[in-house]
Amino acid sequence: MTIDQQNTTNSSASLIQRGDGLQVVVGLGKSGLATVNFLHNLGYKVAVTDGGNPSLASQLPSDVLTKFNGIDSELLSSASRIIISPGIDPFLPVFADVHAKKIAMVSDIQLFCDVCKAKNIPIVAITGSNAKSTVTTLVGEMVKNAGKKVGVGGNLGTPALDLLLEPIEIAVLELSSFQLQTTTNLSAQVATVLNMSPDHLDRHGDMLGYHREKHRIFQGVKSIVVNRDDPLSRPLVADDMPTITFGSNAPDIHQYGIITDSQGDMWLARGRERLLHEKDVPIKGQHNLINVLSALALGESVGLPIDGMLNTIKNFVGLPHRCEFITTKTFDNQHTLDCYDDSKGTNIGSTVAAILGLGKVYQPKGKKLAVILGGQGKGQNFAELAKPLSQFASNIYLIGEDADKIQADLQKGNLLDTVKVIHCQTLQNAVKQGFDDAKAQADLGVLLLSPACASFDQFSGYVERGKVFAQLVV
Structure with a gap:
């Protein structure tokens, strides 16, 4: 309801x-x-x-x-x-x-959008199960670098109403399903649901309820940006709605996607035009290339120049606690372990994206992932993690309140027996276990904190969890 x-x-x-x-x-x-x-x-x-x-x-x-x-x-x-x-x-x-x-x-977002309507301030509205903070921040940087006074906030950083304390020409908002639940007729200049995967089902009841609240972002919208890879992100709107799509495949004319050349290198592309080589994008992994494409589509929808957007991408290093590289540990002068903090990965879809994004980088090098999972599961079914973990991981370290449920769900999802599952209870124990295993396993190349869970059973929030992880691995 x-x-x-x-x-x-x-x-x-x-x-x-x-x-x-x-x-x-x-x-x-x-x-x-x-x-x-x-x-x-x-x-x-x-x-x-x-x-x-x-x-x-x-x-x-x-x-x-x-x-x-x-x-x-x-x-x-x-x-x-x-x-x-x-x-x-x-x-x-x-x-x-x-x-x-x-x-x-x-919600406070309702108050904010009423003022924006009265003052003719266009809103770029961004939601999704994953990556919305990264995309919101990147689009905000693109608008700023285009010389416009921009307010960036909402669910991210500055509360929306505090953005009105200074004159702004355009607002870029990250919106959660909780905020959208009590917001009507947002009337954004452009809106997107970046992706959809199970999250907050303890509040919304089921995926239908979650989907319904997310899609409130499209009420009164003037143009939309759609993820071709995720059918659940596409809204039911009029056929003549101005639309730009993005996705992982080669794009049609005027759309955004990835072109892979004969050497296996990936390029950001608009139609047939190659815009940027993957090596020129500081945030790594295919999932981050897709995030960048969504930002380009949103920027185009509000009239930002392409050259300025591409320059912004080249200098964008991403957000803390979002698949953030922390350090490389070296053991016995031979085995190395790259440590990544994805503490902001608080749902299954986010963790799947991190596993796939890093796995596709390290697997060609003959390296596997060790993944730290656990915390408060928010009613999710973790079986979906079994397939990517079977493909790219050799070790799983379970921590926190819902560790038993995660293991049971992974077994139901047919996790391969070759993947070791170890109950570590705490993050400190999990990091120690990762270091011990890295000394013994030459093919273990990555320690990834991407819990797929909320952190409040053991931490004040994902930020503290990520900071503790960084302190433990350095």
Whole structure:
């Protein structure tokens, strides 16, 4: 069931016209604080409630009403509109009365897009199960290098409403399914679902629910970018919708893809035109070439010059904790182990992309991967990992809360018996096991942290997990 079906999504009233009703912000993280400040500056009466005792409370304006250590149901029932933080499920029992009274419930993204419509600020909207942070950052760099004032944020980095603190000419937003769940008629200049693989099924129920929330990004869209390799990314839109596609195969005219020459080298291409050799792309792996192609398609959709976009790509080294090369360890002056931090790989699709992307680089060198998996599995079925792990890995190190489930799912997925599965419990134990195995296995060339899970069972987030990994391997 969607928020629309409960008739609790945003009212159509413009934010520019201030109302007198109480605005209740639920959740005081970064986006919640940005929302409070935004509404307060517009002259609204604002209250905020949170299930815990948020550390950002000291930064609130003095006249904002607060109810902490539990979401306050009486405050919700008295609201004219509720702005809910993305990490809070809008169908928790505490919101039952809200739905019954048909009180408007929106995201901060809804407020942001209403302002963008009023000010004619075009939005580049990006979602997907994987790679959205990389693509959002790259597109933002492309826009900046084209000489335009750009705001880059949303689910990534700066909360969307804080982007309005400075003049911007174009907004590039990474959007999660949680943010989109309470956003209606985004009306982006261009939007894309980069890819679809199981994620957040514990909240959305099943792939149909997850797919439905992701595809809300296309409501009111003016043009679309589509991944040819992933049918689930294609929206149901009018046949005359301006569309650019990208994919791993050779592209048709005016589309983006990869041309492989007779020597096996890969080229980024638009139609038959070769744009950039793979060696000139700093972020490695076929999956990253596809990410770059999606950024080119998005940039073209908002009129960015191709030469400037290609120069941006040549200087883009990627994001921390996203298949980031950390170091090469050398053992006994002969065996080496390349260590990669993909801690941001918190779902199956992301980990599959990392395994395939690195596996296709190291397999021709006669090297296998050791992959660290585990954490909080978010209701995923890990059987899909069995095939790429069987092809490219020799060792799997399981850590965290759902280690037993991951092993059971891999067995159901017919993981080859030649792949060793070792329960390590902690990241520290997994790294030590990787080092020990690298000394004994000449064909073990990569230690990859790509857990396919959330990290909150053992860490404050994927960033801390990645930093701890980097400290352990250097």
